[in-house]
Amino acid sequence: MRLSTWILTAALLFAFHSASAVPPKTDSCIKCHAGLDKKNAAIVAACEQDIHFQRGLSCADCHGGDPSKPDEDAMDPDLGFTGTPKRAEIPHFCSKCHSNPNYMRHFNPRINVDQEEKYATSHHGKLLAKGDPKVAMCTSCHGVHGILAVESTESPVHKSNIPATCNRCHGDKSYMASYGIPTNQYEEFSQSVHGVALLQKRTKGAPACNDCHGNHGASPPGVDDVAAVCILCHSFNGELFNKSPHKAAFAKAGFSQCAQCHNHHKIVHPTDEMLGVGKGAVCVECHAAGEQGYIAAARIKTLLDSLKVEQVDATSMLAEAKALDMDVVEGETAVEEIRENLIASRTAIHAFSDEHMAEVCQKGFDAASRADSIAKAAIFEFKFRRVGFGVATLILTGLALLLWLKIRQIEKRQRAARSKEKRN
Amino acid sequence: MNSQNGRLYRWFSERYGVTKVVEFLRHKTVPVHRGSVWYYFGGVSLFLFIVQVLSGILLLLYYRVGAESSYESVQYIITKVPFGWLIRSIHSWGANLMVLAAMIHMFSVFFERAYVKPRELTWVTGFFLLALAMAFGFSGYLLPWNKLAFFATKVGTDIAGAIPWAGDFLLRLLRGSEDVTGATLSRFFGLHAAILPALFTVILAIHLMFVQVQGMSEPHLSPAQKKPPMPFFPNFVLRDMLLWLLVLNLLALLAVFLPWELGEKADPFAAAPAGIKPEWYFLGAFQMLKLLPAHLLGIEGELFGILGISLGLVLWVLFPWWDRWDPARPRKLWVKSVGILVVAGFLTLTIMGWVMQ
Known part of the structure; x- marks a missing residue:
């Protein structure tokens, strides 16, 4: 065996021996804190679910120190141990990693790294900078130990949980007293069309608080x-x-x-009653009778109401024709056009112009007129078919009768001829 | 016949020997007895075939075959084309009445034992005409390309695919692909509007020629029961025309009061609707296949059923060779029993198929 082969074999054996001889990595943070008291044990237990732990990080990655050292040696400031950050320090504490694109790229190349920057522009961030310790910062929403991924339905910042998370502070009257802002946002939101969609119907596309106010840069528009x-x-x-x-x-x-x-x-x-100048109309909150806006609001409402009446009339006329087994497929298309036009008209309201509204509604009126004509033509056709059948039956029966009489005449003549033949 | 002296008649007679035909018709008679009424069903079947040809030609003027155009063109016919709804409904109802009239005609011939020597081939050609009428119905059912027709054709062609050895080939031949697609529609249209009409016309001509050459079958009657025959022209022909007028009126009644529905357009990706049923004349066979157990005598139940139906049809078409004419035994109880059994079985299974989901 050559020398080089000996050296390689020895190196491999050493490497294998070294690898197998290293004891399993022990984390003295977990080892000690798990046994300290209930509070610390709960923190350690929560960490098992934590997204950071699941991605391979440990206590020391945030708090510093050396977990391979036993006991309190691990918490040596000379080894970088920082301990528990103060509330005001937390945004910067988290941003050590979260604002570092080179580091965060290893976990998720698409993750945002501007949270601290945005937070500084938020209402929360500004108040924190002024020394208000009560305002929300990272851990207020995401949690402390046991932070879950945003996609997890258990996470307090999962879309469906955001209203409740914001409400923890914003719904607390005593906590919010010093800010002088309402505390009924959650109550109002949960009754709103958005809240019902998000919280009751679990519609993924429905907006939560952050969709209007922003996430880390949250502020009232x-x-x-x-x-x-x-x-x-x-x-x-x-x-x-x-x-x-x-x-x-x-x-x-x-x-x-x-x-x-x-x-x-x-x-x-929104309902159509919000429009116009009648009871429940919001237009009259600003526009007084006789004003141009008042007249326009009344006309817009009249146009919309007329279109709805036309829709009902056309639908009922078409149903009458359908009940007669008439094929009115084009009429059904026209009724669908009215329905679509009603939606378009309700959108067109936001131009706050009666002329624009009339222009948009006209397509609906045209479709209604078409549906009405189709239905009437079908009902006429139904009657025409029955009358036509009656006439055809009369003609056919008349022809059949004539044939029958002809047959009888022929057979009578034949019988007479046969009798004559017999007599002869 | 006064017209025999007319110039036109003479012109034809001098060139084509029309006199022979006229003389034949003049002397042709139709037997008169208690079962004479059944003779008219042959004529009704013929009339309905003529109605189908004429209404089919009118539909062809507007029908455009294709998965993207068949449904739309039929919709156009029934909503836009003047009297298109009437023609389409008459064509659909006429198809059903034609199969019904041909079936009544076949069973009346069976019970009268009119198929015995020398009319064996009249029976065989008649059987094939009925089979072709049903093939007309099966192929025409798909042509509007609606949901029910699509799935019924899928089920129907699946059954054809279960035939041993030839099944796969037959399935692809009928469908033109693995599944029911626009290719199937084109094939069925070709079958319905070209191949079947040509075949039907040829066999119908042979069938009618046999009837004219051999005359109508007369049941065995005692001299006391015998009545003088009826001249074919004009007595029988005028009676035929009278009945045709009534059938035409019935067709108009059905078309006006029960217009044939078009339904929804076929969607190959949609789930099959509940309670798919074939046309009523296939319903008995379809129900029988449904009732059979999964396995029977070591083979698949469906295959067993297909083989059983095929064997039954072969025995049925060859019946003139099973039941030979014997003057000593003009009536045979077993023949009548077979007929009653077949009719009762067909009716029972059809009603069951209609009622059961």
Whole structure:
């Protein structure tokens, strides 16, 4: 055996022996804290579920120190041990990793690393910077030990849990007393069309608090920014509003755009009764009788109501034709067009122009007129078919009768001829 | 016949020997007895075939075959084309009445034992005409490309696919692909509008020629029961026409009061609707296959059923060779029993198929 072979074999044996001789890695943080008291034991237990632990991090990765050292030697400040951060220090404490793209890339290349930056611009962040220790920071929403991935339905920052998480502080009257803001947001939101969709129907696309207020940069939208928030989902309505005369008028009056009519958190399903100048109409809250806006609001409501009446009439006329077993498929298409036009008309309201509304509704009126004509033609056709059948039956029966008489005549003649033949 | 002296008649007679045909018709008679009424069902079947040809030609003017156009064109026919609804409904109802009239005609011939020598081939050609009429129905059912027809054709062609050895080939031949697709529609249209009409016309001509050459079968009657025969022309022909007028009126009644529905367009990706049933004349066989156990005598129940039905049909078409004419035994109880058994079985299974989901 050559020397080089001897050396390689010896090196391999040494390496194998060294690997198998290393004792299993012990984490003195966990070892000690698990046995300290109930509170510490609970922290250690919670860490098992923690996303950081599951990705291979340990206590020392956040708190510093050397967990391979026994007992309190592990908590040596010279070994980088920082202990428990103060509340005001937490955003920076977390951002040591979360603001480091090179580090975070190893766990999730798409993860955002601007949380601390955004937080500093948020209402929470600004108050924290001013020394308010009560405001929310990272652990207020995400938890401390036992932090779960956002996608986990158990996480307090999972979409369906966000309203309740925000409500922990914002719904606490005594906690929020010093800020002078309402504490009924959750109550109102849960009754709103968005809240019902998110909390009761579990609709994934329904918005939670952060969809309007932002996540880490959370702040209340200003009166001029409400439409900018709503337009993210309600694009057609928002675009029409921005081009409408209300845009400038609301800005001048200091109204909060969409929320002026639809409310802030308690955004209930809008009804047609909100329109016009009747009872429950929001238009009359600003427009007095005789004003141009008042007249336009009344006309917009009349147009919408007329279209609904046309829809009912066309549908019932078509149902009558269908009940007669007539094929009115084109009429059904026209009724569907009316339904779609009603939706478009309810969107068109946000232009706050009776002329624009009339233009949009006209397509619905045309479809209603078409459906009505089709249904009437089908009902006429039904009657025509029966009358036609009656006439055809009369003709056929008459022909059959004539044939029968002809047969009788022929056979009578034949019988007479046969009798004559017999007599002869 | 006064027209015999006419110039036109003379013109034809001098060239084509029309006189022979006229003389034949003049002397042709139809037996008169208590079962004479059954003779008219042959004529009714023929009339309905003529109605089918004429209404089918009118439908062809607007029908456009294809998975993207068949349903739409039928919808156009029944909603836009003047009297298109009437033609389409008459075509659909006429198809069913034609199969019914042909069945009544076949069973009346069976019970009268009119198939015995020398009319064996008239029976055989008649049987094939009925089979072709049913094939017309099966192929035509798919042509509107609606949901029910799509799934009924799927089930129907699946049954054809279960036939041993030839099943796979037959399935692909009928469908034009693995599944019921636009290719199947094209094939069924070709079958319905070209191949079947050609075959049917040829066999019908042979069938009618046999009837004319051999005359109508007369049951064995005692001299006391015998009545003088009826001249074929004009007595029988005029009676035939009278009945045709009534059948035409019945067709109009059905078309107006029970218009044939178009239903929803076929969607190959949709779930099969509940209670798919074939046309009523296939319902008995379909129900029998459903009632059979999964395995019977060591083979699959469905296969057993298909083989059983096939064997039964072969025995049925060859019946003139099973039941030979014997002047000493003009009536045979076993023949009548077989007939009653077949009719009762067919009716029972059809009703069961209709009632049971």
